[in-house]
Amino acid sequence: MISKEEVQHIAKLARLELTEKEVEKMQKDLSAILDYFDLLKRAPKVKAQPASAKAPAWRGDEVISSYDIADELIGQAPDKKDDYIKVKNIF
Amino acid sequence: MLTIRQAHEGLKNKEFTSVDLTKAYLEKIKKSDLNSFLGFNEEWAIEQAENADAKIKSGKFEILCGIPCAIKDAIMVEGQKCTAASKILENYVAPYDATVIKKLKEQGVVILGKTNLDEFAMGGSGENSAFGPTKNPHDKTRVAGGSSSGSAASVAANEACFSLGSDTGGSIRLPSSFCGVTGLKPTYGAVSRYGLIAFGSSLDQIGPIAKNVKDAEIVFQAICGKDKMDATSADYNLEFSKASLKGLKIGIPKEYFVKGIDKEVEKIIKNAIKKAEDAGAEIIEISLKSSEFALACYYIIAPSEASANLARFDGIRYGMSVQDGNLLDVYLKSKGQGFGEEVKRRIMIGTYALSSGYYDAYYKKAEEVRQLIKQDFAKAFEKVDLIFCPVSPVPAIKMGERTNDPLSMYLMDIYTVSVNLAGLPALSLPAGKVENLPVGLQIIGNHFQENKIFAVAQEMEKVL
Numbered sequence: 001m002i003s004k005e006e007v008q009h010i011a012k013l014a015r016l017e018l019t020e021k022e023v024e025k026m027q028k029d030l031s032a033i034l035d036y037f038d039l040l041k042r043a044p045k046v047k048a049q050p051a052s053a054k055a056p057a058w059r060g061d062e063v064i065s066s067y068d069i070a071d072e073l074i075g076q077a078p079d080k081k082d083d084y085i086k087v088k089n090i091f
Numbered sequence: 092m093l094t095i096r097q098a099h100e101g102l103k104n105k106e107f108t109s110v111d112l113t114k115a116y117l118e119k120i121k122k123s124d125l126n127s128f129l130g131f132n133e134e135w136a137i138e139q140a141e142n143a144d145a146k147i148k149s150g151k152f153e154i155l156c157g158i159p160c161a162i163k164d165a166i167m168v169e170g171q172k173c174t175a176a177s178k179i180l181e182n183y184v185a186p187y188d189a190t191v192i193k194k195l196k197e198q199g200v201v202i203l204g205k206t207n208l209d210e211f212a213m214g215g216s217g218e219n220s221a222f223g224p225t226k227n228p229h230d231k232t233r234v235a236g237g238s239s240s241g242s243a244a245s246v247a248a249n250e251a252c253f254s255l256g257s258d259t260g261g262s263i264r265l266p267s268s269f270c271g272v273t274g275l276k277p278t279y280g281a282v283s284r285y286g287l288i289a290f291g292s293s294l295d296q297i298g299p300i301a302k303n304v305k306d307a308e309i310v311f312q313a314i315c316g317k318d319k320m321d322a323t324s325a326d327y328n329l330e331f332s333k334a335s336l337k338g339l340k341i342g343i344p345k346e347y348f349v350k351g352i353d354k355e356v357e358k359i360i361k362n363a364i365k366k367a368e369d370a371g372a373e374i375i376e377i378s379l380k381s382s383e384f385a386l387a388c389y390y391i392i393a394p395s396e397a398s399a400n401l402a403r404f405d406g407i408r409y410g411m412s413v414q415d416g417n418l419l420d421v422y423l424k425s426k427g428q429g430f431g432e433e434v435k436r437r438i439m440i441g442t443y444a445l446s447s448g449y450y451d452a453y454y455k456k457a458e459e460v461r462q463l464i465k466q467d468f469a470k471a472f473e474k475v476d477l478i479f480c481p482v483s484p485v486p487a488i489k490m491g492e493r494t495n496d497p498l499s500m501y502l503m504d505i506y507t508v509s510v511n512l513a514g515l516p517a518l519s520l521p522a523g524k525v526e527n528l529p530v531g532l533q534i535i536g537n538h539f540q541e542n543k544i545f546a547v548a549q550e551m552e553k554v555l
Contacts, residue, residue: 017427078412
């Protein structure tokens with residue numbers, strides 16, 4: 001079974017706060033799911049292939065204004081001042 | 092009640108107006124106890140219907156003009172709330188229209204409201220909604236299927252003429268199967284994803300849920316095509332297909348009819364295959380030999396992509412924010428309190444699979460297996476035109492039956508996830524019932540061959 005510390009480490013990487021109870025449940029659930037993933041070990045090896053065989057979609061590097069919805073976008077922020085989104089001190 | 096075609100004819104022949112039609116659906120919605128809608132806007136719906144009626148009066152209007160529809164609440168409709176059935180987005184208002192919505196609006200549809208779903212489209216039963224599960228219209232003690240639970244239930248219960256859902260691992264086909272309606276998961280790239288709240292970006296597709304195959308085709312035609320806002324969208328013209336059951340080569344994956352499938356479901360699917368054969372189709376057994384790895388592969392790739400996509404819900408730019416302590420605390424608490432159990436579980440799986448030391452064993456391995464699954468289908472389509480198989484190994488399950496065992500819930504997706512991993516189109520067609528519970532036949536086509544699926548599914552509709 002995956003350890004409590006391991007669950008807490010992953011949760012921190014994911015920026016998720018979990019309660020004691022949630023950590024315990026997560027230990028159980030993740031262990032069952034990870035055990036199930038073990039069956040992939042039986043899958044035949046394949047040569048590494050590029051993620052996409054398709055050519056990437058290119059476009060010109062042009063400025064397209066979305067200023068007409070700027071108010072709506074900033075309006076969604078929980079904490080703001082004028083046209084700025086407020087963030088807590090990071091120092 | 093009415094199909095799109097019938098409603099269109101009625102509007103054209105002045106038997107009723109779009110306002111009449113819209114009011115009739117709104118009445119149904121208000122009386123409903125299915126919890127299929129998360130929100131609807133009566134005043135706005137009537138206003139859209141009035142505009143449609145004016146257009147209809149002018150004599151020049153398209154087939155979807157004035158037709159009332161429902162939209163999965165993971166797709167943005169400007170000015171309306173878009174919650175993804177999550178507490179973290181409970182009060183989020185969409186600042187712009189998704190491309191599919193823009194296209195539907197150009198035709199003059201009436202948007203009735205936004206439908207319920209599993210939170211962030213993560214689930215197969217519809218029970219993971221932060222606002223309560225959607226009930227199955229055929230048996231209210233059972234689930235509607237997920238994640239597009241409300242989109243399928245609303246069409247089945249005549250609360251909308253058609254709806255849009257999204258499908259990452261079965262989310263259009265499963266609820267369509269459980270609710271007895273027709274749902275299409277299009278080829279990856281056929282429909283723009285712009286304005287769909289992202290779950291698994293290499294898997295997600297928006298598609299129609301409708302009363303019959305023709306309606307699904309009408310809606311698909313309206314929403315497909317290249318969009319400059321989605322680099323993965325493709326130029327696409329849906330051409331008429333002359334494909335017919337007579338002489339058609341239908342592949343039956345032998346790996347799909349083994350243990351785990353409900354006997355009654357198996358009987359219904361085999362009966363559908365027999366009907367196709369009677370109509371002149373050639374039935375060919377095929378092998379999708381990597382099938383046994385598909386579910387594990389999917390449940391690594393989809394959560395990995397989700398863990399990256401959902402990182403944006405940080406309590407700063409939008410949605411719920413718990414302003415407590417320092418910046419890290421805001422992140423931890425907003426996500427911890429804003430996301431539901433299943434969403435957290437998937438973020439954890441994804442973060443684990445991508446974390447240092449585990450990446451090769453999980454994510455990289457899953458990407459390799461994905462290649463094998465693609466190759467299986469490519470090989471199969473050298474021999475056959477379409478593939479027939481079940482959508483789900485079981486009919487609609489009881490509420491709460493699998494909520495405590497996530498793995499058993501995931502197993503419901505066993506026949507649907509491969510299609511997303513390979514980027515193929517697939518349709519769920521009502522094929523029969525186990526007692527009063529509908530069962531869907533899954534028709535899988537090769538890339539961008541929705542036309543073939545539509546042509547054959549319409550024939551199947553007549554013989555089933």
